[in-house]
Each structure stands twice: as structure tokens, then as C-alpha cells.
Amino acid sequence: MSAPIEEFRFDGQPEALDALVADARPRIIRGLVKHWPLVAMARQSDRAFASHLIAHDNGTTVDALVMPPEADGVVGYRGDVEAFNFSHYKVTVTQVLQRLLASIDQDQAPGIALQSATIAGCLPKLLAEHAVPMLDPAIPPRLWIGNRVTTPAHFDEYQNIACVVCGVRRFTLFPPEQVRNLYVGPLDFAPTGAAISIARLDRPDDPRFPRLKLALEHALVAELEPGDAVYIPPMWWHHVASLGKLNALVNYWWKPPQGKGLVPNTRLGGLLHAILLFKSLPPAERAAWRELLDYYVFGDDDPAAHLPEGKRGWLGELDAEQSMKLLERIRHYL
Structure with a gap:
């Protein structure tokens, strides 16, 4: 088997x-x-x-x-x-x-x-x-x-x-x-x-x-x-x-180095946060968020490909300063 x-x-x-x-x-x-x-x-x-x-x-x-x-x-x-x-x-x-x-x-x-x-x-x-x-x-x-x-x-x-x-x-x-x-x-x-x-x-x-x-x-x-x-x-x-x-x-x-940004030490926190945020949503809303996550995170296509390179923001390649700003925004949302 x-x-x-x-x-x-x-x-x-x-x-x-x-x-x-x-x-x-x-x-x-x-x-x-x-x-x-x-x-x-x-x-x-x-x-x-x-x-x-x-x-x-x-x-x-x-x-x-x-x-x-x-x-x-x-x-x-x-x-x-x-x-x-x-x-x-x-x-x-x-x-x-x-x-x-x-x-x-x-x-x-x-x-x-x-x-x-x-x-x-x-x-x-x-x-x-x-x-x-x-x-x-x-x-x-x-x-x-x-x-x-x-x-x-x-x-x-x-x-x-x-x-x-x-x-x-x-x-x-x-x-x-x-x-x-x-x-x-x-x-x-x-x-x-x-x-x-x-x-x-x-x-x-x-x-x-x-x-x-x-x-x-x-x-x-x-x-x-x-x-x-x-x-x-x-x-x-x-x-x-x-x-x-x-x-x-x-x-x-x-873990191999990943670009210039600040990559969190563990992704498990992201999984646990996703369980808290999405698991209890109504089916239709959960399906909508699945589409959004597939588009921005898990899909093979670049969601920022249609944007000018200097205007891709958090969808572009992040350096350390941009990563810190994104982490601060996440803390604000939390």
C-alpha cells in the first residue's frame, strides 16, 4: 500500500x-x-x-x-x-x-x-x-x-x-x-x-x-x-x-532566507489566527474569504502583476521597513 x-x-x-x-x-x-x-x-x-x-x-x-x-x-x-x-x-x-x-x-x-x-x-x-x-x-x-x-x-x-x-x-x-x-x-x-x-x-x-x-x-x-x-x-x-x-x-x-523582509519565525500562528477568524463564518462568507486568500496568498498568479512596480505596496517584494509597517497595521487590526 x-x-x-x-x-x-x-x-x-x-x-x-x-x-x-x-x-x-x-x-x-x-x-x-x-x-x-x-x-x-x-x-x-x-x-x-x-x-x-x-x-x-x-x-x-x-x-x-x-x-x-x-x-x-x-x-x-x-x-x-x-x-x-x-x-x-x-x-x-x-x-x-x-x-x-x-x-x-x-x-x-x-x-x-x-x-x-x-x-x-x-x-x-x-x-x-x-x-x-x-x-x-x-x-x-x-x-x-x-x-x-x-x-x-x-x-x-x-x-x-x-x-x-x-x-x-x-x-x-x-x-x-x-x-x-x-x-x-x-x-x-x-x-x-x-x-x-x-x-x-x-x-x-x-x-x-x-x-x-x-x-x-x-x-x-x-x-x-x-x-x-x-x-x-x-x-x-x-x-x-x-x-x-x-x-x-x-x-x-x-528555513531558507526569504527575500529582504521580516519573515515571522513561525507560520503556525497564522493558521491559528485563520481558524479564529474564518472557521465560524457562515458558509457563503467563508467561501468568499477562501477565494480572496487563494487570490492573494495561495494562487500561482501574481495579484499585483497589473500594477506599476512602484505601486504594489504590500503585494510587492517587501524590505525590512515595509515588513515592519505591515506588522504594525496587523497589530492595529488586532
């Missing part, structure tokens, strides 16, 4: 990142970070990998979550979206790894996951030897460690390259238009900050989610081993399953 994620061959070409971003499709990059010392440690053994990280831990606390064994390692909710199925902790990388190693042979181990820890913050001495050639060194790498934990389908606003450094991870990706078939949970009550699908991919016959099979028909799937990487374009839904007893991933999020 799914197709493999296409592979991208990287031979050190300087334009590789531009090609990935321009294509706007997920791509697997086999062996992108196979030269990393962390990958070499992982190939020796899980314990060698853990010992290498512990030796470089500076003691800074990071975010980790723990799920009871009955959660099957799937990050999400208890009951009918009543509460999250995990507890949050502030711990060190060493404490997380010690807990993982202690439970590595348990049949009913709790789900454990260290999430989105900046390597510069907790393992800064690793930075010099763990760079990605095609990426700007200013993009901060983030570390994710755990056991057999699954993060359900969710999206990010950012460009994303995720590198597996220990264990095996299965990525299942869905194009943005499949959102209607993924049964997304609440926007304001999301387990990891991003809204997630509450339909489990391993239960496609669940009668509560009949359209899930339609999403699976459009899924792209790949398994990554240590040294492999995946490029995930913005807004693509991605479901990530860690398959080993010890798994680790390093990822990079970034």
Missing part, C-alpha cells in the same frame, strides 16, 4: 542542498554521515555508543519522556484524548543512557525518549567531528535518543535533514494533502508540541479511522541504518518508528 522513498546520491557536490530543497520531495541519502565517530561507535555495539556519549556529556539537563510498557512505545494519549500517555523529566544525557542500558534486556521495558536536545548545549565537544558537509555550520544539530519508541505522524514548518546514528528507524511520510486522512489530534493539546495523528499505522482496519487506508496508499516508506539520512520537506507528515533497543538520531531544522 506504500512506495519507497526515492534515494538521492550525494558525492560532495556543492549544489546538493539546493537540489534537494528545489525538488521539494522526501529523499533518502545513504551513508551521508557514515564517517561520523558516533556511527562508528554504534557499529561496535549499543554500549560502546552509549559510553562514547556519556564520556562527552557536560551535565546539562535535557527533556526526556517515559511511557508505561502498556503504551507500546507509541507517543500519544491515554483514553479518548484524555491525557498524555507519558511523564516528562529534566535529566542529563548520561541518566537517560543509563536508564536505557538498564532496561535493554527487559521484555516489558518502559518507552524512553530523549527529545530535541541541542548538541551544543549538552555535548558540545562532539560538534567539530559531526558536521554535515552540505549544511551551514550555523544550523544547530539536535539529538534524539530512545528505545522502541514511535512518534506518530506530524509535520514541521522547517526544512529537515535527519541522520540516524544508532539503531534502525523506519520513516513513513505522507504529502501535505493527506492531512484529511490522518485523523489529527487537537492543535492545543499535542504531546510533543506538534499536532499528531491519533490513528495508528499498524492498525489500518480500526473502524474509527476509515480514511487511514487512503493515506497509506500515498505513504512513502524507508528504513535507515546508522550513517543514513532523510530529507523531509516542510509540511510533510512523518511517522518515525525506532526499531532497536537503543536508537539515536541527529537532525537539523532550518
Whole structure:
């Protein structure tokens, strides 16, 4: 019911990142970070990998979550979206790894996951030897460690390259238009900050989610081993399953520069504002606003093409000063 994620061959070409971003499709990059010392440690053994990280831990606390064994390692909710199925902790990388190693042979181990820890913050001495050639060194790498934990389908606003450094991870990706078939949970009550699908991919016959099979028909799937990487374009839904007893991933999020204007750091605020403004309108009025948004924002045609270049105002290319004036007008309306 799914197709493999296409592979991208990287031979050190300087334009590789531009090609990935321009294509706007997920791509697997086999062996992108196979030269990393962390990958070499992982190939020796899980314990060698853990010992290498512990030796470089500076003691800074990071975010980790723990799920009871009955959660099957799937990050999400208890009951009918009543509460999250995990507890949050502030711990060190060493404490997380010690807990993982202690439970590595348990049949009913709790789900454990260290999430989105900046390597510069907790393992800064690793930075010099763990760079990605095609990426700007200013993009901060983030570390994710755990056991057999699954993060359900969710999206990010950012460009994303995720590198597996220990264990095996299965990525299942869905194009943005499949959102209607993924049964997304609440926007304001999301387990990891991003809204997630509450339909489990391993239960496609669940009668509560009949359209899930339609999403699976459009899924792209790949398994990554240590040294492999995946490029995930913005807004693509991605479901990530860690398959080993010890798994680790390093990822990079970034946004390409967009003109001279002041681009807000997040577009999610725009989505939430649109929900507040338009969702409750009568059908005819909502349809009219949809046409206006398509015309000014989402359409392919330039709505200012018929205007003199110096008279396009907010419809033209904005510099920093014009962006500030537009933001001030938005504040006035609010």
C-alpha cells in the first residue's frame, strides 16, 4: 500500500542542498554521515555508543519522556484524548543512557525518549567531528535518543535533514494533502508540541479511522541504518518508528532566507489566527474569504502583476521597513 522513498546520491557536490530543497520531495541519502565517530561507535555495539556519549556529556539537563510498557512505545494519549500517555523529566544525557542500558534486556521495558536536545548545549565537544558537509555550520544539530519508541505522524514548518546514528528507524511520510486522512489530534493539546495523528499505522482496519487506508496508499516508506539520512520537506507528515533497543538520531531544522523582509519565525500562528477568524463564518462568507486568500496568498498568479512596480505596496517584494509597517497595521487590526 506504500512506495519507497526515492534515494538521492550525494558525492560532495556543492549544489546538493539546493537540489534537494528545489525538488521539494522526501529523499533518502545513504551513508551521508557514515564517517561520523558516533556511527562508528554504534557499529561496535549499543554500549560502546552509549559510553562514547556519556564520556562527552557536560551535565546539562535535557527533556526526556517515559511511557508505561502498556503504551507500546507509541507517543500519544491515554483514553479518548484524555491525557498524555507519558511523564516528562529534566535529566542529563548520561541518566537517560543509563536508564536505557538498564532496561535493554527487559521484555516489558518502559518507552524512553530523549527529545530535541541541542548538541551544543549538552555535548558540545562532539560538534567539530559531526558536521554535515552540505549544511551551514550555523544550523544547530539536535539529538534524539530512545528505545522502541514511535512518534506518530506530524509535520514541521522547517526544512529537515535527519541522520540516524544508532539503531534502525523506519520513516513513513505522507504529502501535505493527506492531512484529511490522518485523523489529527487537537492543535492545543499535542504531546510533543506538534499536532499528531491519533490513528495508528499498524492498525489500518480500526473502524474509527476509515480514511487511514487512503493515506497509506500515498505513504512513502524507508528504513535507515546508522550513517543514513532523510530529507523531509516542510509540511510533510512523518511517522518515525525506532526499531532497536537503543536508537539515536541527529537532525537539523532550518528555513531558507526569504527575500529582504521580516519573515515571522513561525507560520503556525497564522493558521491559528485563520481558524479564529474564518472557521465560524457562515458558509457563503467563508467561501468568499477562501477565494480572496487563494487570490492573494495561495494562487500561482501574481495579484499585483497589473500594477506599476512602484505601486504594489504590500503585494510587492517587501524590505525590512515595509515588513515592519505591515506588522504594525496587523497589530492595529488586532
